[in-house]
Amino acid sequence: MDRADLRLYLVTGDVPPGVDLVDVVVAAAAGGVTTVQLRDKVGSRDEVVRVGKRMVERLVGSGVTFVVNDDLEAARAIPGAGLHVGPDDLHPADARAALGEGAVIGWSLHDLTQLDDTSALDACDYLAVSPVWPTPTKPDTTTPWGLDGVRRLRDAVPSRLPLVAIGGITAANAASVVEAGADGVCVVSAICSSADPGAAAWTLRAQVDAAVAAAPGWSS
Numbered sequence: 470m471d472r473a474d475l476r477l478y479l480v481t482g483d484v485p486p487g488v489d490l491v492d493v494v495v496a497a498a499a500g501g502v503t504t505v506q507l508r509d510k511v512g513s514r515d516e517v518v519r520v521g522k523r524m525v526e527r528l529v530g531s532g533v534t535f536v537v538n539d540d541l542e543a544a545r546a547i548p549g550a551g552l553h554v555g556p557d558d559l560h561p562a563d564a565r566a567a568l569g570e571g572a573v574i575g576w577s578l579h580d581l582t583q584l585d586d587t588s589a590l591d592a593c594d595y596l597a598v599s600p601v602w603p604t605p606t607k608p609d610t611t612t613p614w615g616l617d618g619v620r621r622l623r624d625a626v627p628s629r630l631p632l633v634a635i636g637g638i639t640a641a642n643a644a645s646v647v648e649a650g651a652d653g654v655c656v657v658s659a660i661c662s663s664a665d666p667g668a669a670a671w672t673l674r675a676q677v678d679a680a681v682a683a684a685p686g687w688s689s
C-alpha cells in the first residue's frame with residue numbers, strides 16, 4: 470500500500486450518545502482520514518459485520534482503506550476489508566494466507582523482538598508503534614515507546630514498510646510523531662470524541678501533511 474494511505478488513520482471507538490458511528494466515519498473521511506479500522510472489542514461478530522458493511526458502502530469512492538481489528542472472519546465477510554492484528558492475535562502470515570495478496574494487513578509492534586519474525590514482516594503492509602504514549606482509551610497497552618521509540622523503530626523497521634503510531638495522539642502532538650519517523654498517525658478519541666469529527670480530522674490531517682512535507686526522506 471502507499472504510505473500516503475496511512476497519513477491519518479481512524480480507529481473506531483466510543484462516540485457521543487445519540488451519534489451514529491458510521492456518520493462519524495463518513496465525516497472523518499470527508500475531513501481527510503485515509504484509513505479506517507473498525508475496532509469493537511465487545512460486540513458480536515454479526516454486529517461488527519453489519520456495521521462494517523454499512524461503513525464500506527458509505528465509503529465507496531472515497532479512496533479510504535478499510536480494515537477490521539482482530540477478527541479474520543469478520544474481515545472475510547466485509548467486501549474489501551483488510552485486517553489489523555497484534556502479537557497476541559492471529560499471525561500476519563496466517564492472515565495473509567486467508568485474505569490473499571490484495572488485502573491490507575497491519576501488525577502492532579509491542580516489542581523490538583517482533584522484528585526478528587521475518588515471515589510476519591513479509592506478510593504485512595504496515596506496522597504500528599503500539600503505543601507511542603499511554604492513553605485512557607486503551608488502558609491495557611504494553612510499555613509506551615515514546616518519541617525515542619518511534620525513532621528507534623523507524624531505524625530498525627525495513628524501509629519498505631510504512632510505520633504508523635497510535636496512543637495519545639492529538640492535533641497538538643501529531644507533527645512530533647511524524648518528525649520522529651512515522652508515516653502517519655492513528656487516533657481514536659481525537660476524532661470519535663469530537664463534536665465535529667470532520668473538522669477534527671481536517672485539523673489533524675493538516676498537521677500531519679505539514680510535518681511530512683517538512684521531513685522528506687521517509688514519507689512521500
Ligand SMILES: Cc1ncc(COP(=O)(O)OP(=O)(O)O)c(N)n1
Nearest residue numbers: 538539553554555577597599635655
Ligand atoms: C493501528 C493499530 N495499532 C495498534 C492496535 C492495537 O492492536 P492490539 O495490540 O492487537 O490491541 P487491540 O486493538 O486488539 O486491543 C490497533 N488496534 N490498531
Ligand SMILES: Cc1nc(C(=O)O)sc1CCOP(=O)(O)O
Nearest residue numbers: 599600604606607637656657658
Ligand atoms: C486501539 C489502540 N491501540 C493502542 C496500542 O497501543 O496498541 S492505543 C489504542 C487507543 C488509542 O486511542 P487514543 O487515540 O484515544 O489515544
Ligand SMILES: [Mg+2]
Nearest residue numbers: 539554555558
Ligand atoms: Mg488485537
